[in-house]
């Protein structure tokens with residue numbers, strides 16, 4: 001029988017502990033951030049840095065799946081928070097459905113939580129998290145106002161790949177990417193391996209990638225995601241990153257379902273848009 005408990009972390013953050021026959025998960029109300037997901041009988045599918053201290057308002061927890069909204073990356077106004085403000089705000093848990101041990105939870109960020117200087121628009125943003133043996137996130141934006149709004153977004157997923165030197169990421173053939181503000185470069189090979197800082201924004205990318213790691217193969221699929229971000233900070237940036245151990249780069253990679261840069265979403269009045277990603281172990 002699936003259970004859902006609302007608990008308080010020792011450092012004060014509220015979270016939901018979900019246990020079912022199919023999987024277990026933790027979702028922090030700050031940022032509606034999935035911080036842990038483990039299919040029954042398998043290893044956890046998400047990575048979190050042991051350096052994170054689960055403090056409120058620090059840009060979310062370093063790991064799991066932070067929600068980057070209403071912009072991705074650094075804003076042109078350098079004073080504005082990286083990756084938007086949604087991951088620093090407490091979302092409301094507004095819906096629950098359990099069917100055949102599949103748990104679906106819905107969260108929304110109340111307009112009162114919008115930082116109006118950044119987002120003066122009349123919109124609704126919702127995250128649905130579906131927990132079976134697969135983890136699915138659906139980020140929906142609805143334009144309730146009378147003007148078109150534009151946003152960028154990412155589901156910033158961190159994966160436990162065990163050893164970056166032995167990781168092959170596949171499913172990239174024929175895509176293009178920009179990196180460190182340069183490009184676009186053609187991605188001819190289907191696979192990507194890692195031997196330096198990697199921070200690629202892909203476009204024209206297929207809907208499914210796989211991470212072939214020492215821990216097993218993780219399949220990541222995306223829908224309504226015209227961009228995807230592939231990131232490993234490598235040595236030097238790891239030493240600069242907050243809430244991140246110097247050697248954490250060895251064990252993680254991010255592959256993010258996104259709509260960023262030229263793929264920004266323009267939402268006309270009354271329109272809605274849902275970005276989604278599904279994640280599972282393939283073996």
Ligand code: TA6
Pocket residue numbers: 059073082083156199229231241242254256
């Ligand atoms: O998605 C990759 C990235 O934009 C990197 O450039 C790095 O900044 C990472 O996100 C983490 O950002 P954060 O603000 O969470 O430290």
